[in-house]
Amino acid sequence: MIDRLDLFVIGGGSGGVACARRAASYGAKVALAEDSRLGGTCVIRGCVPKKLMHYGAGVPHELDVARDMGWSFGEVRHDFRFFLEARNREIARLEDIYQGLLDRSGVRVVKARARVAGRDGEDFVVEAGQERFRTRRVMIATGGTPYVPDLPGIEHVVTSDHVLEDVYDRPGRVAVIGAGYIGVELGCVFHGFGAKTTLILRGDAPLRGFDEDLRHQLNQQIAESGVEIMPRSVVTSIERTADGLVLHGLERSVTADLVLYATGRRPQPRTSGIGLEALGIEMDYEGAILVDETYTSNVPGLLAVGDCSDHAGHGLDSGQHDLTPVAIAEGRAVAERFFNNRIQRVRYDTIATAIFSSPEAAACGMTEVRARAEGHDVLIFKANFRPMRTTMGQHAHRTFMKLVVDKHTDKVLGCHLVGPDTPEIIQMVAAAMTAGATKADFDDTVAVHPTAAEELVTMYQPVQD
Template sequence: MGNGAATDDFDVDLFVIGGGSGGVRAARIASSYGATVKLAEEYRVGGTCVIRGCVPKKLMVYAGRFADEFEDAAGFGWSVESPRFDWATLKRNRDAEVTRLEGIYTTNLMRAGVDLVADRAVIEDAHTVRLVRSGKTVRARFILIAVGAHPVKEPAIPGGELGITSNEVFELERQPERILIVGGGYIAVEFAGIFAALGSRTTLLHRGDRLLRGFDDEIRDALGAAYARRMDLRLNRTIERLDRRDGAILATLSDGTDLLVDQVLVATGRRPNVQGLGLEKVGITLDTAGAIPVDRFSQTAVPTIFAVGDVTNRAALTPIAIREGHAFADTVFGGKPWAVDHDLIATAVFSTPEIGVIGHNEDVARALYGDIDVYEARFRPMKATLSGREDRILMKVVVARESDRVVGVHVLGHDAGEIIQAVAIAVTMGATKADFDRTIAVHPTAGEELVTLRTPLAVKQPVGVG
């Protein structure tokens, strides 16, 4: 449905609201099927990931990890003069790369024949959107909402306006000498690792007793131990108030202590960008999380309106938004209906040490499959034997006992994200533990541990070296 050029009843076949990863992919694929497509983006093309999310953040992660590399080099015979980090250089080069990528996104849209409009779009009815700046209306056969989400500072506290979010952190002209980061999820954990590595005196404050809720508990414990060595980690505490004090910020904590810092980064959550979108005009009611409810094909309660990405709060990850956008375009304009499987999603946390996960933790696996076997390896990476670094690697494989299927793989350590991307192919194909066992190890690597584990955790023997 929806193939071909727009008729006299419609200006375009598809109007996309939002130029992030999901919207851009949907627009390009729909256009490749011959649909006429218009896309409105009010800020910058590329969305959170490219402009103020995973891309610039990962560049900062790389910058921080050089500190460890310089230190480790001595154990391998290198004499490195005392290195010096310059925040301004990193910011300049990072921002230039973001601008370059934004240009590529824009060029790709134009080459695909998508009409890109720099404007805010709001929904007027099931087929009509209004461009706020120009006042023009556009009639579309289908409307796709791909406006993403925004960071929030919750709960509200006195002086909360003194804190910044993950949007403003990329605008900092100077590196804070002392920074307090509030939160325990992906964003808080990653930025805490970044600032600590770059030399800021970093405090990570989280109201819970472990970081990264929903992840494997042993991975969470191992990350907590690593972070306690790298920074000031304070769990089971919250902020009561923030006050200006002699050019700095005084944070009063729930345990009665005070903390004087130069910057406070609040990373306590994100909310879908639904304010002022016009959803109430067409009868779309938000769910309890404030997100747009959709079916497995990303269709809302209004048959002509679809939504993908973070605004639906299904799985707030860039690759998921891209897949949802692609599936939408294939389904609606390509005559090839398919839906994204949200059950097995590989993900990485670019903390230091890094985390990579595909599938379920032990608790979820037991609830879904009953009896499970857990295989685990904890070891010092080969590189650390000469560098003397204390970091260790943790790997876990969770297996549904009855089927022998691998239903979860959890990795903490160097290059965990790269490892999990390869492993995810096998897990999503339904690989069994026997499939892992028959795979010949690549030696010496860290990843070989995943195919050499033989004894379930209950009777597991200590892991050797070699």
């Protein structure tokens, strides 16, 4: 048993690392346990490798645009395995950086799976590897793991963990089941790399929960690019044959070389078997730890942030915000509150998010449906145009922009974008919305011309119902 700690963090992803480092900077004695690779889902098998693959898969489109501008090339070839190996070298570099950041912050890193073994007076006892620790507080930041349903042949499928972390040959035919962020993004990635791609979804369009206009616009452009979309479809079984993996239960048979299940991530089993049940920690049906506005569970001193936490009952709608920057913000808020005596609230109402599909999409704030449901009398502003960069040829992604504005206060409630570079644009829109910007503030801003973003400050005529 070592000296008493102020904080023990279980989980070395973005939220856990952010909390540990910030707490240590205020003089807290902190240890962090991670039994896998430092960096968590985002760095190792999520946001970062996905974005690198998005960049790689977008090169063929860029070459088409270049040809529209008069460039010519000889034979263009791509070494897919070389690309994945280069991607993994970059991920390893980032993992080393995470280790260095923790070391320089004075955080003790234990490369083992930790569990809360019980209480010792007011302290928790944590076991990690062969060591035992006493600590005033424990923070759970274990993230989530991919969920796949239990159906015949499910052993033949892969998840995003495989796609984004392993090295493999480029599949010729890909079936993606699921139409959230990961399904849409990786479906577009494989299509960009030349695979015949089918996106299979239960609903009518991808990205349930996003603004209906954004969903429609993105669905249309993805389909027009050549990705086959099968709405209102449910796979009932998967069969391995000499020709490939056959998906049954659909209106027509689909055969693929790789079947990717992108049906979401869940906190279990990462929150199971680490001593939480014995402490009486309250969780939801997916294994997420129920926490209050201070990220504290029903057991004082035991906290949780990120994808393994749920703010049910506190109006924070955390299930819609399983995003890396949110976990980081929550982790830092914990450190500020308990180790710097400062209340730092996370602004959940203006969280910007991006979909790195082809074309890209981005959103911030309320959808039109939600704004109306919450009683707002809204004005809707829209623009739909062909970006200047692609007006010289036939390989254009269109840009769609939408603002949701409260008619009486003039406050901008939501912004929804589809098109090239929209993830870069939405960040500053989020900053404006966090500051409480009105439509008049947008109108009074001088546009940067010629850009796509200028449409956000030049839309003056609302759409008529």
